[in-house]
Amino acid sequence: MKLTVASSPHIRGNFRTNRIMLDVVLALLPALGVGIGMLGIRALWVTLLCIAAAVGAELLYSLLTRTRNTVVDGSAVVTGLLLAMTLPASVPYWLAFVGSVFAIIVVKALCGGLGQNIFNPALAARAFMLLICPVGMVRYMALGVDGVSAATPLHHMVMPALPEESLLDMFLGNCPGSIGEISALALLLGGVYLVVRKVISVRIPAAYLGTVAVLTLVFHKTDAPLQWMLYSLLSGGVMLGAIFMATDYATSPATAKGQLLYGVGCGGLTVIFRYFGLFPEGVTYAILLMNACVWTLDRYTAPKRFGAKEGGAR
């Protein structure tokens, strides 16, 4: 009998990369469902195209570079899906395709692949798409009316004014917007699922949303601070960003304190970009900027090692 001599530990937990990716996909399904239901079947075609393009790019890259086929880890599916969630349903198909390929090849693979990339692939691709075709990225369709573009709640808030939609409509997703961002309820459901499954901790979303809430409450732009705060939380990509984008493992800190600071930074920058930036939305650039700080945050928020506590000795 040939016995294996390998390093301890000899048993492992059942936590696996592809299980995590599957959980993220499952967590996004409610938001995707609302997006398709409210924005029409084109939202589904855009999403499927993004996923197919991302997976295809991943496969092609591994074939061309003769490296291991990494499609099985499921991360390309997640990247394609996440990117689609940030896009308007009316986005040109070619743009969605180019963005997905950019996310996988340029942002992820060329940085060294899974876990090595500095920037969130979906958001970096979105920023790239805004750069090469702004028109395709900011045209949102009115609900239920074909071919008529509409102002999203965020467009009203830039004025500044409270959006036309009621808070309940915005919470449920009855408003124009990107495919995956319109229903806060669906996103929160997905977030709760991820926390329960221990895929993410609540630290980053809580710090992110909490910071946005406090800042918009204090620096409100209309004379209804509480409503302004709630609209700020429910509009645009804050929920999607806080729950699904800022929690991306590769581009967020690994330490607990680092995660809190990172969430606060994302929230603060989101509000600053929304208030002073060129675009109504600031989530993409807020998270991308914080992505660049992750290693520094981890380094300066390392947990105090065992035995280093003051008065640890008798």
Next chain:
Amino acid sequence: MKHLFFGGIHPKYNKEMSTGVVQFQTIAPKQVVIPMQQHIGAPCVPLVQVGDTVRKGQKIGDGEGLCVPVHASVSGKVVAIEPRPHVSGRNVLAVVIKNDGKNEAAAPSIPTTDDEILHAIREAGIVGMGGAAFPGNVKALSAMGNVDTLIANACECEPYITADDSLLRTYPERVLSGMMILAKLLKPQRIVLAVEDNKQKAIDRLRDLFEQYPQVEICVLPTRYPQGSEKQLIQAVTGRQVPGGKLPVSVGCAVFNVSTYAAIHRAVVEGVALTERIVTVSGEAIAQPQNFIVPIGTPFHDLIEVAGGLHDRTERVISGGPMMGVAQSDLAVPVIKATNSVLCLLKDKNGAAENPVCLRCGKCVGVCPMRLQPLYMYRFTNAGRLDELRRLHLMDCMECGSCAFTCPGKLPLVEVFRQGKKLLREADAK
């Protein structure tokens, strides 16, 4: 007041596999192989020659300095003195005794004064039986007058192993008596027997003896790996943290395994040397998992045979537990004083990935009981960055495997950390 140690994991414990058999079966091997090195410190020098006849309990090896003697675990004839395979993976000089089955025992000697008790602990060859195998008399001597808390470690937090559990179920009074012997020497204010809450039968047996040993506090801790690690247990029992590179005595604590206390009881009260111990033979790849009383020096294959033999698809045989034990290639290796388990495992379905990838998920940081950052230790070991490894306190890692167990990317974390430590030691030696 209860404390919690940092981090930790909840593996599947599988302890019920080996606790079904209540009666211990004592193993009578045909031959025993007694290594001259079964402890941390200097190896023993054989005191017998090939052809000599020895009695059970007779001292057959001893040495100078940090060293405790070894004894014949059966009576019979010395048939060889030569290097033999050892659980450490190296060949170690061993005295091989052919068992005559008579079990003729050496005459016991009973000590009375403190010095005599310390001497008896040494002469009985007692080492820490939880795995570290540090000479018991040396640890006791260094703790005399320096500790306020004496702890008996019955956590046995590694999955599968039930050796300490079955000891407590069967001979709880030996453990408690051993604790009182050391308490007499060390004079602590607090005497604690710490046990995890997944050993209810053992806890019941200990509580039955409360009236005889009212000074002993039974501390029941919520089950979590690696609670049985010395530093983590001290933190759980007292809230104190042993600083990096220091010993428990620096925070006023002394910890011994329950098997060690039982061996001290036998040495001091019965005058019997450490020649046998309880060993769990378990795992999915063994036919009849159970605990045995095993003479030191019994080859693993003898034990495995008595436990019904190995499964055809056995992948690993481990000396110790599944989290920190050492995988063996040669089943002729003998049980030594620190061997608490022979674990026979099939292929782990959650086992290593073909191409491990760090996702940076940070789970490893959350479970590290030493509050380190395994993901960066891994990255910087692979990059050979010794300055970063020092900053990250790689040497504080005790290789408990919590990070590797949890890692979804299945990184070989512990293996890489051993390499990193080696790099650091080599650099420091220059």
